[in-house]
Amino acid sequence: MPPIIETRDLTKRYGTVVALDRLNLLIPAGAIYGFIGPNGAGKTTTMRILTGLLAATSGQALVAGHDVAREPMRVRRLVGWMPDSFGVYDNMKVWEYLDFFAASMGVPALRRKQLVTELLDLVDLSHKRDAYVMELSRGMQQRLSLARTMAHEPQLLILDEPASGLDPRARIELRELLKELRVMGKTILISSHILTELAEMCTHVGIIERGHLLVSGEVGEVLHALQPHKLVEIRVLARAEQALALLPGLPGVRAARRVAPLPDPVLDPARPADDDGPATLNVDYVGDGTGLSVVFKALAASGVPVVHFAEQSSDLEDMFMQVTQGLAQ
Amino acid sequence: MSTFHNPVLLKELRSRMRGARAFVVLTAFLLVLAVFTLLLYAVARQRVGSDPLNAGRSIGKALFLGVAAVALVQVMIIVPAQAAGAIAGEKEHETYDLLLATVLPAWEIVLGKLLAALAYAVLLIVAVVPFMALAFLFGGVTATEVLIALLGLLATALLYGSVGIVWSVVSRRTITATVLTQATNVLMLLGIPFLIFPFGSLFLFGTPQLPTWFGFASYPFIYGTGWLLALHPFIALGGAEYVLSSGDTRWFVPMPGTLQAGHQIWIPTPWLAFVLMAVLASALLLTVATHLVRPVPRNRKLPSIK
Ligand SMILES: Nc1ncnc2c1ncn2[C@@H]1O[C@H](COP(=O)(O)OP(=O)(O)O)[C@@H](O)[C@H]1O
Ligand SMILES: [Mg+2]
Numbered sequence A: 001m002p003p004i005i006e007t008r009d010l011t012k013r014y015g016t017v018v019a020l021d022r023l024n025l026l027i028p029a030g031a032i033y034g035f036i037g038p039n040g041a042g043k044t045t046t047m048r049i050l051t052g053l054l055a056a057t058s059g060q061a062l063v064a065g066h067d068v069a070r071e072p073m074r075v076r077r078l079v080g081w082m083p084d085s086f087g088v089y090d091n092m093k094v095w096e097y098l099d100f101f102a103a104s105m106g107v108p109a110l111r112r113k114q115l116v117t118e119l120l121d122l123v124d125l126s127h128k129r130d131a132y133v134m135e136l137s138r139g140m141q142q143r144l145s146l147a148r149t150m151a152h153e154p155q156l157l158i159l160d161e162p163a164s165g166l167d168p169r170a171r172i173e174l175r176e177l178l179k180e181l182r183v184m185g186k187t188i189l190i191s192s193h194i195l196t197e198l199a200e201m202c203t204h205v206g207i208i209e210r211g212h213l214l215v216s217g218e219v220g221e222v223l224h225a226l227q228p229h230k231l232v233e234i235r236v237l238a239r240a241e242q243a244l245a246l247l248p249g250l251p252g253v254r255a256a257r258r259v260a261p262l263p264d265p266v267l268d269p270a271r272p273a274d275d276d277g278p279a280t281l282n283v284d285y286v287g288d289g290t291g292l293s294v295v296f297k298a299l300a301a302s303g304v305p306v307v308h309f310a311e312q313s314s315d316l317e318d319m320f321m322q323v324t325q326g327l328a329q
Numbered sequence B: 001m002s003t004f005h006n007p008v009l010l011k012e013l014r015s016r017m018r019g020a021r022a023f024v025v026l027t028a029f030l031l032v033l034a035v036f037t038l039l040l041y042a043v044a045r046q047r048v049g050s051d052p053l054n055a056g057r058s059i060g061k062a063l064f065l066g067v068a069a070v071a072l073v074q075v076m077i078i079v080p081a082q083a084a085g086a087i088a089g090e091k092e093h094e095t096y097d098l099l100l101a102t103v104l105p106a107w108e109i110v111l112g113k114l115l116a117a118l119a120y121a122v123l124l125i126v127a128v129v130p131f132m133a134l135a136f137l138f139g140g141v142t143a144t145e146v147l148i149a150l151l152g153l154l155a156t157a158l159l160y161g162s163v164g165i166v167w168s169v170v171s172r173r174t175i176t177a178t179v180l181t182q183a184t185n186v187l188m189l190l191g192i193p194f195l196i197f198p199f200g201s202l203f204l205f206g207t208p209q210l211p212t213w214f215g216f217a218s219y220p221f222i223y224g225t226g227w228l229l230a231l232h233p234f235i236a237l238g239g240a241e242y243v244l245s246s247g248d249t250r251w252f253v254p255m256p257g258t259l260q261a262g263h264q265i266w267i268p269t270p271w272l273a274f275v276l277m278a279v280l281a282s283a284l285l286l287t288v289a290t291h292l293v294r295p296v297p298r299n300r301k302l303p304s305i306k
Helices: A045-051 A072-078 A095-103 A109-122 A138-149 A168-183 A219-225 A242-249 A290-300 A318-327 B007-016 B019-050 B052-090 B096-100 B106-138 B143-170 B175-204 B219-227 B233-245 B270-292
Strands: A003-014 A018-024 A032-036 A058-063 A079-082 A154-161 A187-192 A204-209 A213-217 A229-236 A253-258 A279-286 A307-313 B252-254 B266-268
Touching: A003 A045, A018 A045, A018 A213, A018 A307, A018 A318, A032 A045, A045 A058, A072 A079, A072 A109, A079 A253, A079 A318, A095 A109, A095 A138, A109 A138, A109 B252, A138 A154, A138 A168, A138 A187, A138 B270, A154 A219, A154 A229, A154 B266, A168 A187, A168 A219, A204 A219, A213 A318, A229 A242, A242 A290, A279 A290, A290 B052, A307 B007, B019 B052, B019 B106, B052 B106, B052 B233, B106 B143, B143 B175, B143 B233, B143 B270, B175 B233, B219 B270, B266 B270
Parallel strands: A032 A187, A032 A204, A079 A154, A154 A187
Antiparallel strands: A003 A018, A003 A058, A204 A213, A229 A279, A229 A307, A253 A279, B252 B266
């Protein structure tokens, strides 16, 4: 089975602006792919090329093995696209909106009636069936928009910043909806410039900046690849100095330092500088779990009273900052 | 088949006929017609006072001409205005790209939009029928004249609607499309009459000596000019009325000036020429429009008609 999305050296120039620079994207079927990058990175450009609305300058874009430029109609049937703006018509009811787009996608009239009911049910808008589209709240419009993208039951959903402009509650509802879609077997390409919006719902992530794909892959893999450095937090009841002397000599430890600064002997004469009370240490560690247990054993064996030894979870946010900072410098 | 299943047409009909706008426009249209009819009737009565024998006929004729002219002007304003918003409106509502991302071919979008504007025109034209019937009751007007007047209104709607569609595809905003459309129509109304000079000279002099232009003459040139004149609703339909009221109901007539010359050229009678030209020009305009339907760049950085 071909990947649902594949781009080969996809390049797009607007005059002198290079919006996409030899982008090679590979998204397997069934993934929820978080396409992350700051504003102007090229996310919308990529998505518009994939829906056939924009022609690439060079390179190729394939959806389920079909070239977007050569078989545009075929690709449109496979893709449900939600742009970063919500298109509303005056004087149009919610059910008519879905019926119209289903009809425009070639869904026969007989099927449409039932389909509209199903879609409204899915996005929890059945009670708004006869309301005017213009009068819906932003969150409801967004859900209606999502229902529209599914009007022809496509395999792939391309959602351009669907969470932007939504209040937290609507955002949670959207997230729940996307999980449901994943269960239904849809592949979803979803973009955002805010990482936390996508953090927990994606199976895959790609980070794009200035038209370059910096990293791409399964969330776990990407995290791993980006984070050889682990931050380990150690709390000791005493003998912090001894631990700090010992740690740098252990395999994999790059640096160790005390987190809470030492009490100042001038301002706080009650406590001596060499106070040997409880302390928190941070260790920058490179290596796997087995190596880390060696570090723990060595500390314990030397008599340091360790009460807490934990790898800090690094999240997508850190990763994003790390990657994009690297490029900005 | 696909015309009647055209989703764009269905959508337009649903939402256009809803809401107060369609109702308000139709009411205004009828009010204008009614006021003019009353005024015309008053004036016509006064004028025929001295000739009671032919009073009915003259009043009927005056009413018919007045109603036809007022309806024509209104159709020429309302229909292109409707058409101008057709596709530019989609851009304003940010639904244009959504439309283009469907599997609807461009021609179906264009045709759906045009038919929706025409459906509206048919509504207006049907509303004219009672007024024409009134004129018919007075006498002095034949059923043929009435039918051809209605057909002429429909052809005008088609032609002017198509102009509106082209500008609607090109423009980003309805207001721009509307201005460009009305400007084009005014230009056509004012510009085409200038062509009457070469053509008119034929009428006036009606001799075998045809005028020569830049060394080449003559029939093809005059013939072409005639076809262009046929694009002017007032000239073409006015000419049609002139021919019809003289009792000539032939579809094809010899070209003026060629009768005496011995080698006759048969040309369609004005109303037929107008309908043919309207259909031809619309087909051409709609083909152009279809080819111009393509996604708009999102950023407004690129130069383009705003
Ligand atoms: N129509 C256009 N004309 C010129 N430049 C454009 C156009 N559309 C996008 N760009 C440029 O291409 C780059 C990528 O834009 P875009 O794909 O919209 O980014 P994103 O969706 O990630 O915010 C930006 O630098 C943007 O200014
Ligand atoms: Mg964008």
